[in-house]
Amino acid sequence: MRTIRPGRLSDLAELQQLFVDTISSVCRPDYTAKQLEVWTSGVNNEQRWRDILLNQFVLVALQDTEIVGFATLDAGHYIDLLYVHKDYQRQGIAQELYTEIEKEARQQQQVELTADVSITARVFFESVGFSVINEQVVMRQGVELINFRMRKFLHSR
Structure with missing residues (x-):
């Protein structure tokens, strides 16, 4: 059984x-x-991770008791993180998390959602209505990482 709950x-x-x-x-x-090594080294910034859990809107997807995905919304409009467990890809988990994130942004009366999205995640974000604003080259520890600044306008329903 899959459930979504606030992160803690x-x-x-x-x-x-x-x-x-x-x-x-x-x-x-x-x-x-x-590039993968540099990207994953972000896990070592313990303070950033604690700040995310304390200051952002965080949702986790559970399959029984295992966390199989999570998403975070910063400042009501920026999707900071959206990850689905490697063994649970293509099962609708990202879609479920995203739907709840968008719902929260709409409740906060945001006019748009933005995200900095990996090459890998770009297709998913396009599938839920995001458009690329621009391609970005991010330097981390002297290594170039390409991602995309993306945006989705939220119109009232």
Whole structure:
């Protein structure tokens, strides 16, 4: 049985592991080994992760008791993180999490959602109505990572 609930500080270690495992396997076709290493090293910024859980709108998807995905909304309009466990890809989990994130943004009367999206995630974000604003080159530890600034306008329903 799958459920979605608010994230909590006690989820920290499991979310960090899911982040690393997902990037390392799912994003492998789109990024080099060095790029993946630099990207996953973000897991070591413990304060950023704690701040996310304390200050952002965080949802986790559970399959029974295992966390199989999570999404975060910062400042009501920026999707900071959206990851689905490597063993649970293509089962509608990202769609479920995204739907709840968008619902929260609409409740906060946001006019748009934005996200910085990996090459791997771009297709998913386009499928839920986002458009690319521009391609970005992000430098991390001297390594270039390509991602896309994307936006979706939220019109009242």
